[in-house]
Amino acid sequence: MKEKLNTLHRRLTQTVLGSEEPAYLILVALLSKGHVLIQGAPGIGKTSLAKTLAQSIAGSFKRVQFTPDLLPADILGYSMFHQGTGQFQFVQGPVFSNILLADEINRTSPRIQSALLECMNEGQVSVDGVTRPLQSPFMVLATQNNQYAAGTFPLPEPQLDRFLVAINMRLPDVATQTNILQLHAQNAPDQVEHAPILTGDELTLLQSQTANIMVNENVCAYIAHLCEAARQHKSLGGGLSARASIALMRAAQAVAFLENHQAVHPDDVKQVAIPVLQHRLGGRDGGGAQNVRVALEDVLLNTPVT
Numbered sequence: 001m002k003e004k005l006n007t008l009h010r011r012l013t014q015t016v017l018g019s020e021e022p023a024y025l026i027l028v029a030l031l032s033k034g035h036v037l038i039q040g041a042p043g044i045g046k047t048s049l050a051k052t053l054a055q056s057i058a059g060s061f062k063r064v065q066f067t068p069d070l071l072p073a074d075i076l077g078y079s080m081f082h083q084g085t086g087q088f089q090f091v092q093g094p095v096f097s098n099i100l101l102a103d104e105i106n107r108t109s110p111r112i113q114s115a116l117l118e119c120m121n122e123g124q125v126s127v128d129g130v131t132r133p134l135q136s137p138f139m140v141l142a143t144q145n146n147q148y149a150a151g152t153f154p155l156p157e158p159q160l161d162r163f164l165v166a167i168n169m170r171l172p173d174v175a176t177q178t179n180i181l182q183l184h185a186q187n188a189p190d191q192v193e194h195a196p197i198l199t200g201d202e203l204t205l206l207q208s209q210t211a212n213i214m215v216n217e218n219v220c221a222y223i224a225h226l227c228e229a230a231r232q233h234k235s236l237g238g239g240l241s242a243r244a245s246i247a248l249m250r251a252a253q254a255v256a257f258l259e260n261h262q263a264v265h266p267d268d269v270k271q272v273a274i275p276v277l278q279h280r281l282g283g284r285d286g287g288g289a290q291n292v293r294v295a296l297e298d299v300l301l302n303t304p305v306t
Helices: 002-015 020-031 046-056 072-076 110-122 157-161 174-185 200-211 217-232 242-258 266-280 289-302
Strands: 036-039 061-065 077-082 087-092 099-103 124-127 130-133 139-144 165-168
Touching: 002 020, 002 046, 020 036, 020 046, 020 139, 020 165, 020 200, 020 242, 020 266, 036 046, 046 061, 046 099, 046 139, 072 077, 072 110, 077 124, 110 124, 110 139, 110 157, 157 266, 165 266, 200 242, 217 242, 217 266, 217 289, 242 266, 266 289
Parallel strands: 036 139, 036 165, 061 099, 099 139
Antiparallel strands: 077 087, 124 130
């Protein structure tokens, strides 16, 4: 099972060259039953990375291209009157899948983005007064273009809080860009269909094993102190929710599992603290994501390990 995870990581990094860290964080979210927000400029492989992961998990995969004219029913589903039976019949939307790719999620309004809140948090959908459970496992992979890009809307704070990690993808270094150009010069196919590596049952088992990684009281206290220090930091606006603390603990368990640790170490927490917390915080000085990252690095440096 661990070798299958290694194979999945290699496939992700081979599909999008220079994506070692994003691929690792995607595995962390996968093992933690979390959702992933991949952000960055257009054309750097966000959608390719998400699609490769979806193809590598045996199960249903749906993709929604978010546009300004999208409606909640286009995501969740709708009831249609069936003349033959004289009754309304529910038509499932793309959210009824194991992996949902929400492509360019910030190109639609916050009202439409909010259609995903219930399914991301509770694994269910309520339409026309009826609550319907989603398939398990269920994961949302969302991509978004850089904030303030033309035609984009900001994601509401409740929406951001439901993503376990936010991954910032950037252009790779010149050497990697050269390798990408060489592949295209050799007419390598842009789209490759990948065979599944993990079945749904295997993924569920891995997620269960990850959740059973021990987290002792001292590490829990360290996570709590980190989150409290972030709330109190002079450069960080907005408070971290209890969900943020839980997400940090779950992500640290996934790191411990990937690193073959028997229990969560403080270094496991530090490794994922910024990807888990950064998108949940807004800078008080308006300096954007980079200033938030600097402030979180300051929090990590000055919060003692209990």
